[in-house]
Amino acid sequence: MASNVTFIGAGNMASAIFGGMIESGYPREAITATSPDDAMLAPLRERYGIHTETDNNAGVANADVVVLAVKPQIMHDVCAAMRDATQDRKPLIVSVAAGLTAETLERWLGGDLPVIRCMPNTPSLVGSGASGLYANRLVDDSQKSIATTLMESVGIVEWVDEEVLLEAVTAVAGSAPAYFYLVFEALEEAGVKLGLPAESARRLAVQTGLGAARMVQQGDADPAQLRRNVMSPNGTTERAVTHLEEAGLRQIFLEAAEVCAARAREMGEELGKQ
Ligand SMILES: NC(=O)C1=CN([C@@H]2O[C@H](COP(=O)(O)OP(=O)(O)OC[C@H]3O[C@@H](n4cnc5c(N)ncnc54)[C@H](OP(=O)(O)O)[C@@H]3O)[C@@H](O)[C@H]2O)C=CC1
Numbered sequence: 001m002a003s004n005v006t007f008i009g010a011g012n013m014a015s016a017i018f019g020g021m022i023e024s025g026y027p028r029e030a031i032t033a034t035s036p037d038d039a040m041l042a043p044l045r046e047r048y049g050i051h052t053e054t055d056n057n058a059g060v061a062n063a064d065v066v067v068l069a070v071k072p073q074i075m076h077d078v079c080a081a082m083r084d085a086t087q088d089r090k091p092l093i094v095s096v097a098a099g100l101t102a103e104t105l106e107r108w109l110g111g112d113l114p115v116i117r118c119m120p121n122t123p124s125l126v127g128s129g130a131s132g133l134y135a136n137r138l139v140d141d142s143q144k145s146i147a148t149t150l151m152e153s154v155g156i157v158e159w160v161d162e163e164v165l166l167e168a169v170t171a172v173a174g175s176a177p178a179y180f181y182l183v184f185e186a187l188e189e190a191g192v193k194l195g196l197p198a199e200s201a202r203r204l205a206v207q208t209g210l211g212a213a214r215m216v217q218q219g220d221a222d223p224a225q226l227r228r229n230v231m232s233p234n235g236t237t238e239r240a241v242t243h244l245e246e247a248g249l250r251q252i253f254l255e256a257a258e259v260c261a262a263r264a265r266e267m268g269e270e271l272g273k274q
């Protein structure tokens with residue numbers, strides 16, 4: 001029988017995940033989502049046919065898996081208010097919150113709980129997510145397999161065996177959709193400056209990003225080789241790529257990844273003091 005999964009918080013991330021689970025054949029009657037606002041839950045009941053609760057404790061009461069999907073800043077209060085119900089039930093806890101460590105979450109929920117931390121990203125909303133997962137000492141193999149099933153319903157999954165590596169996952173996947181959107185914005189602006197209508201520039205740039213990603217994913221060659229394949233000697237691409245390299249693009253990405261990872265750590269430390 002399928003595990004009962006309760007999502008605490010029914011926003012973007014939660015709805016992406018349970019939407020993906022249902023599409024992959026997970027029984028909707030085994031899924032519950034909670035929110036303090038029933039007006040927000042009504043369309044989810046209508047669209048997905050899942051159970052909903054405005055009371056988080058009621059959501060936890062029959063859960064085998066509790067997915068924590070509220071913003072990190074309110075997580076402490078949300079966890080503290082669910083502590084008794086969680087200790088009664090001892091479900092698997094899966095958190096998608098940035099920064100908050102498994103130790104912090106376990107402590108806020110009263111201790112002695114299997115906790116999996118997950119760092120997903122928003123392309124999960126279209127089934128193309130990329131998630132990093134880390135399990136604490138109390139998680140068993142069957143619980144790892146449940147979390148893998150959950151997250152693979154919206155994309156690919158990479159397990160890490162050191163929690164600190166979730167900061168790197170945040171830098172290259174969790175936050176990284178925003179970097180690519182920024183590149184699309186910049187290419188569109190450049191296309192417009194060079195005379196293209198904005199709509200054409202966007203369509204061309206986005207399709208190119210998609211195509212380039214697909215070629216890397218096919219795995220016939222690594223990104224450096226694929227790049228070289230586009231760069232005819234003394235041609236147009238060589239000029240452009242040399243400019244990007246000389247302007248320090250790789251270093252800029254490295255620094256962006258470092259400040260991103262540092263912010264994840266900082267959020268964990270700041271919020272973890274509670
Ligand atoms: N967005 C992203 O790219 C990523 C987000 N994450 C993590 O995912 C988590 C959720 O983010 P996201 O889905 O984007 O945020 P959303 O704001 O879309 O979802 C959070 C939901 O929690 C609801 N909520 C507020 N208070 C409570 C409560 N007491 N009990 C239950 N639900 C409550 C909110 O309702 P209301 O709006 O009515 O307040 C909202 O619907 C965060 O911890 C974030 O760090 C991780 C990776 C990527």
Ligand SMILES: O=C(O)[C@@H]1CCC=N1
Nearest residue numbers: 098121170174175176
């Ligand atoms: O920006 C953030 O903090 C969240 C976590 C990863 C993506 N969005």
